[in-house]
Amino acid sequence: MSTQGTAAAPESRLLMIFALCAFLVGLDALVVGPLVPAIAVDLGMELELGGLLVTAYGLLYGLSAPLFGPVSDRWGRKNMMLLGMFVFAVGTALTAAATDLTTSLIYRGISGLGGAMLMPSVFALIGDTFSFEKRGKAMGLVMGAMIGSQIVGVPAGTFLAGLGSWRLSFLLIAGLGFLAMLVILAGIPKAPPTRAIPVGPVKAYQLQFKTAFSTPSVFYALLGTFLWTAGLQGMFAYVGVFYTVNFNLAIEKIGLVAMCAAAASMLGSTIGGRMSDKFGKKRVIGFAAVLSAVGVLTFALMTGNFWGAFVAQIVWAAFVGVGQATLTALSSELSPQVRGTVLALNSSALYIGLMTATAVSAAMLNNSMSFLAIGIMCALCSLAVMPLALFKIKVAEPEQAQQPVAAAK
Structure with a gap:
């Protein structure tokens, strides 16, 4: 399904804007992990509680994202993106002004709320703009931008923290967020609201969960996204703590390690796309799941061997990239009757997985x-x-996927 306004804009330009939004949202969520040691010292909180900063972000994002898909149907994608980016930037700027754990958690929650307003509209516009044959590739590129935010952003954030303060990292992200508002304003044509579901946003919110839990493939796809993210973030949120406690690594060096891991993840995402075309998405996800599990378990065992931990993290990150891009593309190929709903709920499942895993890890530590x-x-x-991928998730036939999307985005 295409909207008249977005169809008038070049797909490449729209894709760049979508990728920019994903980059900033991903950066804001991922930069926290390596910065936890510095934040904990400055705010006077226990090191083990640092992951709650990720939890607060993920909680607000995960619970509210499905609500804003239907709101954007009625209010317009561009309007929702602008409001979401504004709230995101304000919350991130406030994070830089936090004085204790409580205020920092509140401000991280505001940032997560802004991301929840923003990204469902981005994913919905991908569905509105790109044909079925191009949609998986577009989705992969946007998800790749979110993962790739680690390559430049996370090392830059830790470098700024090493030079001055961790607060500079969040101020930089907030500044980029305000600039992104101008890019959205100028680069995305205004299109009329779709009003895809003739009910209010709250009712549509309820209908999305009813759809998810009554359609087996949708439920299993969301469960897969939840578990995949939990498998990553449960450990990743504490990599800074891991390297600090076990090797007394300076924050700048933690950033360099994160950069190398992110590069491996980006490479894995690219290779994973090609592998899935050749061998099939389900097989690639199964293959990546096994090797990701081996990688994270090996990493956890290397508490006395820095280079062993480094190599294990690189391998782990590479196969996380392989699986993440392939799983997202697989989810986008579900029945057209639920595709819009899945795109909204998939984003929610991702951040609920992030929130849950970091909270459990915090409790364990x-x-x-x-x-x-x-x-x-x-x-x-x-x-x-x-x-789940091999036996439970069923996708639509290509000719069925060409039909219009009836569900809310």
Whole structure:
């Protein structure tokens, strides 16, 4: 389905804007992990509680994202993107002014709320603008931008923290967010609201969950996204703590490690797309799930070997990239009757997985459990995605996927 306004704009330009939005939202969520040691010292909080900053972001994002898909149907995608980017930038700027754990959690929640307003409209516009044959590639590029935010952004954030303060990182992201508002304003044509579902946003919100839990493939796809993200973020949110506690690594060096891992993840995402075309998405996801589990478990075991931990993280990150892009593309190919709903709920499932895993990891560390215990949890989450992809998720036939999307975006 295409809207008249977006159809008039070049697809390449729109894709760049979508990728920019995903880059900033991904950066804001991912930069926290390596910065936790510096934030904890400055705010006077226990190191083990640092992951709650990710949890607060993910909680607001995950719970509210499905609501804003229907709102954008009625209010317009561009309007929702502008409001979302504004709230996102304000919340991120406020994070830089946090004085204690409580205020920082509130401000991270505001940032997550802004991301929840923004990204469902981005994913909906991909569905509005790109044909079925191009939609998977477009979705992969946007998700790649979110993952790729680590390559430039996370090292830059940790470098700024090393030079001055972790607060500079969030101020920089907030500034880029305000500039992105201008890009959205100038680059995305205004299109009329779609009003795809003739009910109010709250009712549409309820209908989305009813659809998810009554359509097996949708439910299993969302569960797969939840588990995949949990398998990543349960450990990733604490990589800064891992390297600080075990190797006393300076924050700038943690940033460099994160950059290398992100590069491996981006490479894995690119290779994964090609592998899925050749061998099939389900097989590639199963293959990536096993090797991601091996990678994160090996990483958790390397508490006394820095180079072993580094290599294990690179391998782990590469196969996370392979699986993430392929799983997202697979989810986008579900029945056309639920595709719009899945795109809204998939984003929600991702951040609920992020929130849940970081909260559980925080509780485990706070109760003196080891990184190995977290690694085992993450490995089990990754492995659980394999049977879901191979046996439970059914996709539409290509000719069916050409039909108009009836669900709300």
